[in-house]
Amino acid sequence: MVPVGDQLPRGVCPSCEKIHYENPKVVTGCLVESESKVLLCRRAIEPRIGFWTFPAGYLEMNESTQAGAIRETKEEAGADVQIEQLYALFDLPYMSQIYMFYKASLQSFSFTASSETTEARFFSEGEIPWDQLAFKVVTETLNWFFEDRKTSDFAMHTMVINHPTLKKLSAPSST
Amino acid sequence: MVPVGDQLPRGVCPSCEKIHYENPKVVTGCLVESESKVLLCRRAIEPRIGFWTFPAGYLEMNESTQAGAIRETKEEAGADVQIEQLYALFDLPYMSQIYMFYKASLQSFSFTASSETTEARFFSEGEIPWDQLAFKVVTETLNWFFEDRKTSDFAMHTMVINHPTLKKLSAPSST
Numbered sequence: 001m002v003p004v005g006d007q008l009p010r011g012v013c014p015s016c017e018k019i020h021y022e023n024p025k026v027v028t029g030c031l032v033e034s035e036s037k038v039l040l041c042r043r044a045i046e047p048r049i050g051f052w053t054f055p056a057g058y059l060e061m062n063e064s065t066q067a068g069a070i071r072e073t074k075e076e077a078g079a080d081v082q083i084e085q086l087y088a089l090f091d092l093p094y095m096s097q098i099y100m101f102y103k104a105s106l107q108s109f110s111f112t113a114s115s116e117t118t119e120a121r122f123f124s125e126g127e128i129p130w131d132q133l134a135f136k137v138v139t140e141t142l143n144w145f146f147e148d149r150k151t152s153d154f155a156m157h158t159m160v161i162n163h164p165t166l167k168k169l170s171a172p173s174s175t
Numbered sequence: 176m177v178p179v180g181d182q183l184p185r186g187v188c189p190s191c192e193k194i195h196y197e198n199p200k201v202v203t204g205c206l207v208e209s210e211s212k213v214l215l216c217r218r219a220i221e222p223r224i225g226f227w228t229f230p231a232g233y234l235e236m237n238e239s240t241q242a243g244a245i246r247e248t249k250e251e252a253g254a255d256v257q258i259e260q261l262y263a264l265f266d267l268p269y270m271s272q273i274y275m276f277y278k279a280s281l282q283s284f285s286f287t288a289s290s291e292t293t294e295a296r297f298f299s300e301g302e303i304p305w306d307q308l309a310f311k312v313v314t315e316t317l318n319w320f321f322e323d324r325k326t327s328d329f330a331m332h333t334m335v336i337n338h339p340t341l342k343k344l345s346a347p348s349s350t
Contacts, residue, residue, distance in 0.1 A: 061197050089264075093239045162239075
C-alpha cells in the first residue's frame with residue numbers, strides 16, 4: 001500500500017501498521033597501494049567465488065564510509081590502512097547499491113587471508129588478472145587508477161552502471 | 176544474536192529465522208543554480224519545520240543517486256533540473272545517513288511549493304538566510320559553493336559530521 005503523503009507502495013505490517021521501508025545499500029572498501037602495487041582479495045564466497053576484488057563490504061549502522069572501508073580491509077585482508085581520499089563512486093540502481101572505494105595506503109606491510117578471502121595479494125599493473133576480476137566496479141576503478149597514476153592526478157571518478165555487464169564465468173582455478 | 180559468519184548482532188525473526196539487516200540510508204538532492212542564485216526550500220515538515228534546505232530526500236530502491244536528486248527536486252520544488260556533477264558528500268554516522276548533493280542547473284524557470292515545502296525561492300549569496308538554514312550539510316555546502324564560485328573550480332567536497340551541531344531553535348516566522 002501507499003502510505004498517506006508518500007508516492008510509492010511500502011511494506012506495511014498488518015498488525016502494528018509500522019511501515020517497513022526498503023532502502024538501497026552502501027558498499028564501502030579500499031584501493032590499497034603499496035610500493036606501486038595494489039591489494040586484491042580472492043573471494044572465498046559467492047557471488048563470484050574465486051575471482052579477485054577489493055576488500056569491501058556493506059556499511060554498518062553508525063559507521064562512516066571511511067571507517068567501514070578501513071574495517072572491511074582489516075576483516076578481509078588483515079591489513080591496517082590509512083585513508084587518503086574518496087576515489088570512486090558507483091551507482092548500481094539495478095542492484096539498489098552504491099559502491100564507494102577509498103584510495104588508501106598500507107600502515108604496515110602485513111596482510112592475510114580471512115573467512116571471506118582465500119588469498120590476499122599485491123599486484124603490479126602488469127600482474128593484474130584482468131579476466132579474473134570479480135566485478136565491473138573493480139575493473140573500472142583499476143583502469144582509472146593506472147591511468148591517473150601517470151599524472152599523479154587522482155580526482156574522484158563516478159559512474160552509473162545500469163545493468164549487469166559481466167558474463168557468467170566459472171571460477172578460475174587456483175594458480 | 177550474531178548470525179554464523181557475522182561480526183555484529185542482527186535482528187533475527189524468531190518465527191522464520193530471516194535476518195533483518197539494518198543499513199544506513201542515503202539522502203540525495205540538488206544544489207540548483209540559476210542566474211547566480213541558488214534554490215532553497217522552506218520545510219513544511221519536521222524536523223526543522225520552517226527552516227530552509229536544498230530539495231533532497233531518501234534514495235529509493237532501483238534508483239541512481241542522480242535520478243533521486245532530480246526526482247526530489249521535482250517533488251519538493253516543482254523544478255526540472257539537469258545534473259552537472261556530484262558536488263558534496265557527507266557522512267553522518269551518528270544518524271546512519273549519507274548525504275549527496277549534486278550541482279544542477281534549471282531546465283526551465285518554473286518552480287513551486289509542495290506538500291513538503293511551504294516556499295521555494297532562489298537566493299543570491301547576499302540573500303541567503305544563514306541563521307535559518309535547516310541543516311549543517313546545507314550551510315557547509317553553500318559555503319563551499321560560494322567560495323568555489325570565485326574561481327569556477329567546483330571539485331567535489333567531502334565531510335564527516337560526527338554529532339549534531341545545530342542548536343535547537345524555534346521555527347523562524349514567515350517573512
